[in-house]
Amino acid sequence: MINATELRAGIVFIDQGQYLLVLTYEHIKMGRGSGTIKVKVKNLVTGANVEKSFITGARVQEASLERNKVQFLYKDASGYHFMDTVSYEQFDLPDRLVGYSGQFLKEGLEIQLFAVDGKPMYIDLPKILDYKVTQTGGASRGNSVGATQKEAVLENGLKVKVPLFINNGEVIRIDTRDASYVERAK
Numbered sequence: 001m002i003n004a005t006e007l008r009a010g011i012v013f014i015d016q017g018q019y020l021l022v023l024t025y026e027h028i029k030m031g032r033g034s035g036t037i038k039v040k041v042k043n044l045v046t047g048a049n050v051e052k053s054f055i056t057g058a059r060v061q062e063a064s065l066e067r068n069k070v071q072f073l074y075k076d077a078s079g080y081h082f083m084d085t086v087s088y089e090q091f092d093l094p095d096r097l098v099g100y101s102g103q104f105l106k107e108g109l110e111i112q113l114f115a116v117d118g119k120p121m122y123i124d125l126p127k128i129l130d131y132k133v134t135q136t137g138g139a140s141r142g143n144s145v146g147a148t149q150k151e152a153v154l155e156n157g158l159k160v161k162v163p164l165f166i167n168n169g170e171v172i173r174i175d176t177r178d179a180s181y182v183e184r185a186k
Helices: 095-104
Strands: 012-015 018-028 036-043 049-055 059-062 066-076 079-084 090-093 110-116 119-124 128-136 149-154 159-163 171-175 180-184
Touching (some): 079 095
Antiparallel strands (some): 012 018, 012 059
16 A cells, blocks of 8 residues: 555556556645645556545555566557567557557557556557658648648558658657657657
Protein backbone atom coordinates (compact mmCIF):
# COMPACT_ATOMS: atom_id res chain seq x y z
CA MET A 1 0.00 0.00 0.00
CA ILE A 2 1.23 3.47 -0.83
CA ASN A 3 0.01 6.86 0.27
CA ALA A 4 -2.10 8.74 -2.31
CA THR A 5 0.31 11.69 -2.03
CA GLU A 6 3.04 9.45 -3.55
CA LEU A 7 1.10 8.97 -6.81
CA ARG A 8 2.88 10.48 -9.81
CA ALA A 9 2.57 10.18 -13.59
CA GLY A 10 3.56 6.70 -14.73
CA ILE A 11 2.69 4.86 -11.48
CA VAL A 12 0.15 2.03 -11.71
CA PHE A 13 -2.14 1.18 -8.80
CA ILE A 14 -5.13 -1.08 -8.21
CA ASP A 15 -8.53 0.40 -7.32
CA GLN A 16 -11.65 -1.80 -7.07
CA GLY A 17 -9.87 -4.59 -8.97
CA GLN A 18 -8.94 -2.34 -11.89
CA TYR A 19 -5.36 -1.48 -12.92
CA LEU A 20 -5.03 2.30 -13.26
CA LEU A 21 -2.10 4.20 -14.80
CA VAL A 22 -1.63 7.75 -13.44
CA LEU A 23 -1.52 10.32 -16.24
CA THR A 24 -1.63 13.57 -14.23
CA TYR A 25 -1.40 14.38 -10.51
CA GLU A 26 -2.65 17.47 -8.67
CA HIS A 27 -2.63 18.22 -4.93
CA ILE A 28 -5.25 20.77 -3.84
CA LYS A 29 -5.32 22.39 -0.38
CA MET A 30 -8.05 24.90 0.45
CA GLY A 31 -8.38 26.75 3.71
CA ARG A 32 -8.28 24.78 6.94
CA GLY A 33 -9.58 21.47 5.60
CA SER A 34 -7.53 18.50 4.59
CA GLY A 35 -5.97 18.38 1.15
CA THR A 36 -7.37 16.55 -1.84
CA ILE A 37 -5.40 14.60 -4.41
CA LYS A 38 -6.87 14.59 -7.91
CA VAL A 39 -5.43 12.21 -10.46
CA LYS A 40 -6.35 11.56 -14.05
CA VAL A 41 -5.90 7.85 -14.71
CA LYS A 42 -6.15 5.44 -17.61
CA ASN A 43 -7.88 2.13 -16.94
CA LEU A 44 -5.46 -0.42 -18.42
CA VAL A 45 -8.19 -3.01 -18.95
CA THR A 46 -10.86 -0.88 -20.65
CA GLY A 47 -8.67 1.97 -21.95
CA ALA A 48 -11.00 4.62 -20.48
CA ASN A 49 -9.60 7.83 -18.96
CA VAL A 50 -11.23 8.88 -15.68
CA GLU A 51 -10.53 11.29 -12.83
CA LYS A 52 -10.22 10.07 -9.25
CA SER A 53 -10.05 12.03 -6.00
CA PHE A 54 -8.49 10.96 -2.70
CA ILE A 55 -8.17 12.68 0.67
CA THR A 56 -4.62 13.35 1.86
CA GLY A 57 -4.34 10.34 4.18
CA ALA A 58 -5.80 7.79 1.73
CA ARG A 59 -3.80 4.71 0.75
CA VAL A 60 -3.95 2.78 -2.51
CA GLN A 61 -2.62 -0.63 -3.52
CA GLU A 62 0.44 -0.36 -5.76
CA ALA A 63 0.54 -2.80 -8.67
CA SER A 64 3.69 -4.74 -9.44
CA LEU A 65 4.18 -3.73 -13.04
CA GLU A 66 6.74 -5.24 -15.38
CA ARG A 67 8.16 -2.92 -18.03
CA ASN A 68 9.66 -4.61 -21.06
CA LYS A 69 11.26 -3.07 -24.11
CA VAL A 70 9.71 -4.60 -27.24
CA GLN A 71 10.08 -4.05 -30.97
CA PHE A 72 7.13 -3.82 -33.37
CA LEU A 73 7.47 -6.28 -36.26
CA TYR A 74 4.27 -6.20 -38.35
CA LYS A 75 0.46 -6.27 -38.30
CA ASP A 76 -1.77 -8.89 -39.85
CA ALA A 77 -5.30 -10.29 -39.36
CA SER A 78 -4.40 -11.90 -36.02
CA GLY A 79 -3.12 -8.63 -34.51
CA TYR A 80 0.09 -6.72 -33.90
CA HIS A 81 3.30 -8.77 -33.72
CA PHE A 82 6.13 -7.78 -31.38
CA MET A 83 9.50 -9.15 -30.27
CA ASP A 84 11.01 -8.89 -26.80
CA THR A 85 14.40 -7.19 -27.28
CA VAL A 86 16.02 -9.21 -24.47
CA SER A 87 14.76 -12.77 -25.02
CA TYR A 88 13.95 -12.36 -28.76
CA GLU A 89 10.63 -14.10 -28.07
CA GLN A 90 7.88 -13.12 -30.53
CA PHE A 91 4.25 -12.61 -29.52
CA ASP A 92 1.14 -10.85 -30.77
CA LEU A 93 -1.30 -8.43 -29.18
CA PRO A 94 -4.96 -7.97 -30.18
CA ASP A 95 -6.28 -4.75 -31.73
CA ARG A 96 -8.25 -3.83 -28.59
CA LEU A 97 -5.09 -3.79 -26.44
CA VAL A 98 -3.04 -1.69 -28.89
CA GLY A 99 -5.98 0.63 -29.67
CA TYR A 100 -5.23 4.24 -30.66
CA SER A 101 -1.46 3.62 -30.56
CA GLY A 102 -1.66 1.21 -33.50
CA GLN A 103 -1.78 3.99 -36.08
CA PHE A 104 1.68 5.19 -35.00
CA LEU A 105 3.46 1.83 -35.13
CA LYS A 106 6.05 1.30 -37.85
CA GLU A 107 8.36 -1.62 -38.53
CA GLY A 108 11.35 -1.71 -36.14
CA LEU A 109 9.91 0.81 -33.63
CA GLU A 110 10.94 0.08 -30.02
CA ILE A 111 8.34 0.80 -27.33
CA GLN A 112 7.61 0.00 -23.67
CA LEU A 113 5.17 -2.82 -22.88
CA PHE A 114 3.59 -2.82 -19.43
CA ALA A 115 2.56 -6.25 -18.10
CA VAL A 116 1.10 -7.59 -14.86
CA ASP A 117 2.04 -11.17 -13.95
CA GLY A 118 3.25 -11.73 -17.52
CA LYS A 119 -0.05 -10.55 -19.04
CA PRO A 120 0.36 -7.51 -21.38
CA MET A 121 -1.79 -4.57 -20.26
CA TYR A 122 -0.65 -1.41 -22.06
CA ILE A 123 1.88 -0.14 -24.60
CA ASP A 124 3.60 3.20 -24.17
CA LEU A 125 4.75 5.15 -27.22
CA PRO A 126 7.31 7.96 -27.15
CA LYS A 127 5.62 11.38 -27.27
CA ILE A 128 7.44 12.35 -30.49
CA LEU A 129 8.23 9.99 -33.39
CA ASP A 130 9.98 10.55 -36.75
CA TYR A 131 8.34 9.46 -40.01
CA LYS A 132 9.25 9.77 -43.68
CA VAL A 133 6.70 11.53 -45.91
CA THR A 134 5.81 9.23 -48.81
CA GLN A 135 3.11 11.28 -50.51
CA THR A 136 1.99 14.89 -50.37
CA GLY A 137 0.59 17.51 -52.70
CA GLY A 138 2.57 20.48 -53.97
CA ALA A 139 2.46 23.98 -52.55
CA SER A 140 0.68 26.61 -54.63
CA ARG A 141 2.21 30.06 -54.98
CA GLY A 142 0.47 32.86 -53.17
CA ASN A 143 -1.29 30.53 -50.75
CA SER A 144 0.80 31.57 -47.76
CA VAL A 145 -1.50 33.74 -45.69
CA GLY A 146 -2.12 32.18 -42.30
CA ALA A 147 -1.18 28.67 -41.26
CA THR A 148 -2.32 26.79 -44.35
CA GLN A 149 -1.68 23.07 -44.37
CA LYS A 150 -1.91 20.11 -46.72
CA GLU A 151 -2.39 16.41 -46.17
CA ALA A 152 0.60 14.06 -46.18
CA VAL A 153 0.79 10.27 -46.10
CA LEU A 154 3.59 8.88 -43.95
CA GLU A 155 5.64 5.68 -44.34
CA ASN A 156 3.27 3.70 -42.09
CA GLY A 157 0.11 4.91 -43.90
CA LEU A 158 -0.83 7.55 -41.31
CA LYS A 159 -2.37 10.73 -42.80
CA VAL A 160 -1.53 14.04 -41.11
CA LYS A 161 -1.74 17.75 -41.86
CA VAL A 162 1.64 19.37 -42.58
CA PRO A 163 2.79 22.89 -43.61
CA LEU A 164 2.99 23.66 -47.32
CA PHE A 165 6.81 23.59 -47.41
CA ILE A 166 7.03 19.85 -46.58
CA ASN A 167 7.91 17.71 -49.63
CA ASN A 168 7.99 13.99 -50.47
CA GLY A 169 10.93 12.14 -48.92
CA GLU A 170 11.41 14.50 -45.97
CA VAL A 171 11.48 13.18 -42.41
CA ILE A 172 9.12 14.94 -40.00
CA ARG A 173 8.26 14.65 -36.31
CA ILE A 174 4.74 13.76 -35.18
CA ASP A 175 3.24 14.18 -31.69
CA THR A 176 1.66 10.80 -30.84
CA ARG A 177 -0.77 12.31 -28.32
CA ASP A 178 -2.83 14.08 -31.01
CA ALA A 179 -1.28 13.02 -34.36
CA SER A 180 -0.09 16.54 -35.14
CA TYR A 181 2.95 17.83 -37.02
CA VAL A 182 5.73 19.16 -34.75
CA GLU A 183 8.74 19.97 -36.95
CA ARG A 184 11.17 18.69 -39.56
CA ALA A 185 13.56 16.08 -38.20
CA LYS A 186 17.16 17.19 -38.10
